[in-house]
Amino acid sequence: MAVKLIATDLDGTLMAPDHMTVTERTKNALLAAHNKGIKIAIATGRTLTFTDSVTAQIPFADYVVSSNGAAVYDRNAGEYVYSTLVPNADALEAVEFLNALPVHYHIYMGGRIYIQKTAMAFAADTGLPEEFLADFISRVTVVDDLKQAIGENGVEVIDVFSMGENEAKIVDFFKKKNLVMTSAVRGELAATALGADKGTALGGLCGVLGITPEEAMTFGDAENDCPMLEFAGLSFAMENGNDICKKAAKAVAPSNAVDGVAQMIEKYCL
Numbered sequence: 343m344a345v346k347l348i349a350t351d352l353d354g355t356l357m358a359p360d361h362m363t364v365t366e367r368t369k370n371a372l373l374a375a376h377n378k379g380i381k382i383a384i385a386t387g388r389t390l391t392f393t394d395s396v397t398a399q400i401p402f403a404d405y406v407v408s409s410n411g412a413a414v415y416d417r418n419a420g421e422y423v424y425s426t427l428v429p430n431a432d433a434l435e436a437v438e439f440l441n442a443l444p445v446h447y448h449i450y451m452g453g454r455i456y457i458q459k460t461a462m463a464f465a466a467d468t469g470l471p472e473e474f475l476a477d478f479i480s481r482v483t484v485v486d487d488l489k490q491a492i493g494e495n496g497v498e499v500i501d502v503f504s505m506g507e508n509e510a511k512i513v514d515f516f517k518k519k520n521l522v523m524t525s526a527v528r529g530e531l532a533a534t535a536l537g538a539d540k541g542t543a544l545g546g547l548c549g550v551l552g553i554t555p556e557e558a559m560t561f562g563d564a565e566n567d568c569p570m571l572e573f574a575g576l577s578f579a580m581e582n583g584n585d586i587c588k589k590a591a592k593a594v595a596p597s598n599a600v601d602g603v604a605q606m607i608e609k610y611c612l
Contacts, residue, residue, distance in 0.1 A: 345611050346557040348375060349383040349407065349544055349570060350603055352396060353526065354563035355580050356384065359599050362473060364399040371604035375611045376402045381551065383407055383414075385540045387526040387566055389498065390415055390453030392481050409450045409498035410524055410534050410566050411543035424546045426538035427496030432519045436500050436533070437488045439515055443508050449488060450499035455481055458488040500533040524566035532566065541569025559610065561595065561603050563587055578606055 350356045358365055376382050384396060385407035397403050397417065405423075406415040414424035428436075433449070440447050441458065449456045462484065485491045500521070502512060512531065516523055521533040540562075548558060556575035562568070563583030568590035571577040579591035580602050588594055596602035 343554075343556045343575065345375075345380055345559045345576065346553045347381045347383065347548065347551065348372070348559045348561075348607065348611070349385045349405075349540075349574070350561040351540075351563060351567045352384055352386040352388065352393070354582060355561050355567070355598055356603050357396070357598065360473065362395065364396065365601055365604070367601045368604040369400055371601075371607040371612065372400055373402060375607055376404075378611070380611060381405065381553075383544070383547065385411070385544065385560070385562075385567075385570055387499070387501075387524075387532060389450040389455050392455065405547060407540055407543045407547070407570075408453065410526075410532055410538065411540040411569070412450070412498035412534050412538040413453070414543050414547050415453070423550055424543055425498075426535045426542070427498060428500065428519075428521065428533070428535045428538075430492070430494055430496050432521070433492055433495075433497040433500070434489050436515070436519070437492065440500075440502065440512075441488075443512070444506070445502055445508060445512070447500065447502040448482065449492065449497050450501065451492065451495060451497045453498075454483060456483050456485055456488060456491055459484050459486055496535075498534070498538075502531045502533070503529055524564075526564045526566050539569040540567060541571075541573040544570045544573055559606075561606070562591070563598070576610065578602070 353361050382403045383405035387410045390408045416423045516533045520536050558574040559576040560570045560574040561578050563580040571591040577591045578595035579588040581597040595606045
């Protein structure tokens with residue numbers, strides 16, 4: 343069956359190992375697919391505003407599945423077409439809980455990244471490139487009181503780092519709130535609302551577009567990509583991805599370091 347939608351993770355998948363660059367070969371493959379009428383979506387744990395540097399390189403991308411599937415943004419219409427948020431009461435309680443622990447954490451809300459000033463003291467080593475981290479930090483909004491910043495809103499993601507001996511306690515808290523936990527980088531735990539994952543979001547998008555799972559092609563490298571790899575009829579875990587991801591995918595693509603996404607698009611779509 344012909345591919346009508348390509349959805350790809352960013353870090354460790356679409357992006358080069360620097361987490362910043364979409365290579366020329368990958369740009370050209372995506373553009374050629376798009377010119378054939380195939381819809382292009384990026385699906386990431388990043389919040390919407392932290393995808394700007396990516397969509398600047400592939401401006402023809404149609405959709406952004408952001409915050410691990412908590413929201414889907416239609417770039418052509420300039421509006422969200424789907425969202426599943428952590429309820430306001432749970433978000434406020436989570437902030438109060440995490441503020442009492444020596445952990446570094448962010449809140450993704452309304453497409454932006456927020457951090458409480460007191461949590462900055464517990465910055466974590468994620469193993470990510472310094473240039474990428476500097477770009478991330480430049481996009482974070484630092485506030486004195488996260489509960490006040492949240493107000494009456496729901497949130498997309500609660501992203502926790504440097505958990506140490508508190509990891510079990512944090513996992514238990516999120517379980518009691520019926521939040522879904524995934525990880526995209528070392529030492530991270532991202533919590534989203536029940537039903538908010540890349541697979542569910544992609545299913546919602548396919549429903550809007552009238553596309554079947556068999557007509558979707560997906561790429562990923564980490565645990566948080568598994569739902570959309572399981573959803574799609576044609577799915578690839580990157581060679582550099584983890585074993586959990588490879589079990590969820592239909593096949594394995596070459597590493598992101600050698601344009602694995604482009605190679606598979608060239609083979610199966612072009």
